[in-house]
Amino acid sequence: MIGWIVLGLIALFIFWIVLIFNKLVKNRNLVEEGWSGIDVQLKRRHDLIPNLVETVKGYAKHEEGVLSKVVELRNSAVKVQSAAEKAPIENALTQTLRQLFALAEAYPDLKANQNFQDLQDQIAQIEEQLQLARRYYNGTARDMNIMVQSFPSNIIARTFRFGQAEYFEIELEAEREAPQVRF
Numbered sequence: 001m002i003g004w005i006v007l008g009l010i011a012l013f014i015f016w017i018v019l020i021f022n023k024l025v026k027n028r029n030l031v032e033e034g035w036s037g038i039d040v041q042l043k044r045r046h047d048l049i050p051n052l053v054e055t056v057k058g059y060a061k062h063e064e065g066v067l068s069k070v071v072e073l074r075n076s077a078v079k080v081q082s083a084a085e086k087a088p089i090e091n092a093l094t095q096t097l098r099q100l101f102a103l104a105e106a107y108p109d110l111k112a113n114q115n116f117q118d119l120q121d122q123i124a125q126i127e128e129q130l131q132l133a134r135r136y137y138n139g140t141a142r143d144m145n146i147m148v149q150s151f152p153s154n155i156i157a158r159t160f161r162f163g164q165a166e167y168f169e170i171e172l173e174a175e176r177e178a179p180q181v182r183f
Contacts, residue, residue: 027140031140031141038130052119052120053100070097070100073092087168087169094127137168141167148164
């Protein structure tokens, strides 16, 4: 009789470990899915930036510094993969895009250009989707981190080498404000 109880407790313990392990795997996959969503939106934004820069170049030839910085940051952002590396570059790119849109105020012909307006609208839509993707990713990262840090799942996480997820955070306080583009 005691043998069956011990065997039952061992089976229950193994079942409990499997449940926690599977939840950790699920959370890790949700984090990866969330990062993939951010990556898709960033790729869309990166694909639009060259068109935006070319449109602005025709109107603001002497603003080469801002245009060069946008291209440079876009190229840097395409090369990095992790959230820790990508977040500061993407935040700088967002800030520089704001400067680029601010240039439009100095060039009435540019503001009236349909291509520029279409590109600006598309980037605004992508920024909104990117915000939603970041929120989803950070939620999944939070859930994963809770499991990795909480007892008793932290024991299983450490045993099977599940790590904490990095948040996709805004670093500069000025970047937390919504961009203002006025015409």
